[in-house]
Amino acid sequence: MGAESAPRKIFAGPRLKRLRRERRLTQARMADELDVSPSYLNLMESNQRPITAPVLTRLTEVYGLDPRDFAEIDGEHSADDIEQILADPLFRDATVPRTQMREAAENAAALVAAMLKLYRAYATAREASETAVSLDVNRGEPPPGEDTIARVGAILQEARNHFFEIDAAAESLAASLPVEARGLYASLADYLRARHGVRVRPLPLEAMGDRLRWYDHHRKQLMISEILDQPGRTFQAAYQLALTEYSELLDTAAARLAPGDEAATRKLLRVTLANYFAAAVMMPYDRFYEAAELTGYDVEVLAARFGASFEQIAHRLTTLSRETARGVPFFMLRIDIAGNVSKRLSPRRFPLAQSGGACPLWNIHASFIEPNRILTQVVELTDGSQWFSIARATQRPVAAWGATQPRFAIVLGCELKYARQLIYAKSLDLDAPEPTPIGLGCRQCERQNCPQRAAPPARRQLVVDESTRNVSPFPFKDI
Numbered sequence: 250m251g252a253e254s255a256p257r258k259i260f261a262g263p264r265l266k267r268l269r270r271e272r273r274l275t276q277a278r279m280a281d282e283l284d285v286s287p288s289y290l291n292l293m294e295s296n297q298r299p300i301t302a303p304v305l306t307r308l309t310e311v312y313g314l315d316p317r318d319f320a321e322i323d324g325e326h327s328a329d330d331i332e333q334i335l336a337d338p339l340f341r342d343a344t345v346p347r348t349q350m351r352e353a354a355e356n357a358a359a360l361v362a363a364m365l366k367l368y369r370a371y372a373t374a375r376e377a378s379e380t381a382v383s384l385d386v387n388r389g390e391p392p393p394g395e396d397t398i399a400r401v402g403a404i405l406q407e408a409r410n411h412f413f414e415i416d417a418a419a420e421s422l423a424a425s426l427p428v429e430a431r432g433l434y435a436s437l438a439d440y441l442r443a444r445h446g447v448r449v450r451p452l453p454l455e456a457m458g459d460r461l462r463w464y465d466h467h468r469k470q471l472m473i474s475e476i477l478d479q480p481g482r483t484f485q486a487a488y489q490l491a492l493t494e495y496s497e498l499l500d501t502a503a504a505r506l507a508p509g510d511e512a513a514t515r516k517l518l519r520v521t522l523a524n525y526f527a528a529a530v531m532m533p534y535d536r537f538y539e540a541a542e543l544t545g546y547d548v549e550v551l552a553a554r555f556g557a558s559f560e561q562i563a564h565r566l567t568t569l570s571r572e573t574a575r576g577v578p579f580f581m582l583r584i585d586i587a588g589n590v591s592k593r594l595s596p597r598r599f600p601l602a603q604s605g606g607a608c609p610l611w612n613i614h615a616s617f618i619e620p621n622r623i624l625t626q627v628v629e630l631t632d633g634s635q636w637f638s639i640a641r642a643t644q645r646p647v648a649a650w651g652a653t654q655p656r657f658a659i660v661l662g663c664e665l666k667y668a669r670q671l672i673y674a675k676s677l678d679l680d681a682p683e684p685t686p687i688g689l690g691c692r693q694c695e696r697q698n699c700p701q702r703a704a705p706p707a708r709r710q711l712v713v714d715e716s717t718r719n720v721s722p723f724p725f726k727d728i
Contacts, residue, residue: 411569415525452473461473462488477647480557540554584613617642624640625637637673
């Protein structure tokens with residue numbers, strides 16, 4: 250068999266070790282269940298031996314895993330991480346071949362993770378310093394909350410944005426509510442009052458001011474602004490129920506996910522998990538997964554069926570990572586009209602979910618011109634990977650006259666190989682797509698002659714030629 254047709258070896262030691270620890274198994278016990286020796290399991294966990302096809306089959310049979318969890322090699326993702334680090338102008342003169350990045354990722358995954366953590370800390374400190382200079386304040390102070398937000402994002406990434414125990418509790422609660430009689434919002438309000446003495450009160454804008462929700466602990470009243478639509482009110486009632494009745498569950502999950510983190514991180518994680526619970530009450534996992542599959546992941550139909558907003562549905566679709574019922578592995582971005590990304594969610598380390606959103610050739614930005622219309626697009630990154638995405642602009646249904654109306658674009662995407670499962674791709678020829686070439690940002694993208702280029706690549710030398718004007722205002726040398 251030639252090198253080109255040889256099967257790719259799967260080295261996923263850290264993932265295998267994480268699975269064993271999550272199941273609280275000894276090496277001897279897991280080795281017995283996988284029909285291998287403890288010593289061979291140890292070699293696989295340390296990436297000294299690949300995960301063979303028989304072992305992959307046993308992992309699927311014994312633990313109910315999706316084979317693609319292991320078929321997608323950690324080293325590829327880590328190599329992407331290294332490439333993003335080396336795109337920084339700090340490493341302008343460092344030329345590291347992709348093959349060397351791949352070898353480092355496969356053989357020293359822990360070292361790559363440490364490098365990435367150190368680089369992110371450096372980047373945060375550099376941004377803080379630049380901000381401090383512009384504001385003429387203390388140069389050494391990091392932006393408040395920056396590290397906390399990044400850490401919670403990393404925890405969600407590690408957990409694939411899926412929390413089984415939270416889903417199970419929310420699903421059980423939703424099944425017990427008499428939703429058919431009065432609707433979910435009324436059922437939640439009745440439950441809070443009957444079970445916990447908490448009164449839910451929609452209040453006028455002049456009473457609430459800038460607050461969309463406010464819980465008065467002394468009076469045990471949950472006050473919700475009248476400008477929130479029904480999905481928003483339902484979500485806030487479910488969120489309050491999570492904090493009131495499931496506080497211990499949230500604390501336990503936060504302690505498990507962030508055992509050594511500071512209090513601010515655990516507090517933000519607790520809020521994040523309460524939000525997750527609220528979404529799971531509105532969209533119970535099994536019913537939502539089944540509906541998503543049957544409708545071809547039609548976001549607007551799902552929104553109507555579950556009484557949720559477009560953004561709530563898109564967010565929930567990124568959580569369908571249950572071992573026995575996996576949905577399409579989506580990433581989601583929420584971006585404003587200036588290009589700032591305020592939400593990134595992904596059950597896997599997709600490059601677009603981690604660093605995307607800055608390329609003007611991606612039609613995420615065009616969605617602001619055509620609000621309430623879903624735009625579809627096939628895009629191709631510089632590494633040759635192809636993706637399918639949908640984008641739609643959204644805004645708050647109600648706003649007071651003269652008030653700033655927040656506007657965002659919601660992007661939901663997946664690798665092109667999953668697009669056949671989506672209703673939005675039915676009219677596309679996925680066997681011969683015509684992708685739009687995009688990048689993760691001008692400083693990282695090395696495509697020549699891009700008419701939208703705003704800066705030269707960080708690792709290429711700018712070419713200044715007074716006799717020539719190219720399509721791109723920043724021509725640069727190839728390696």
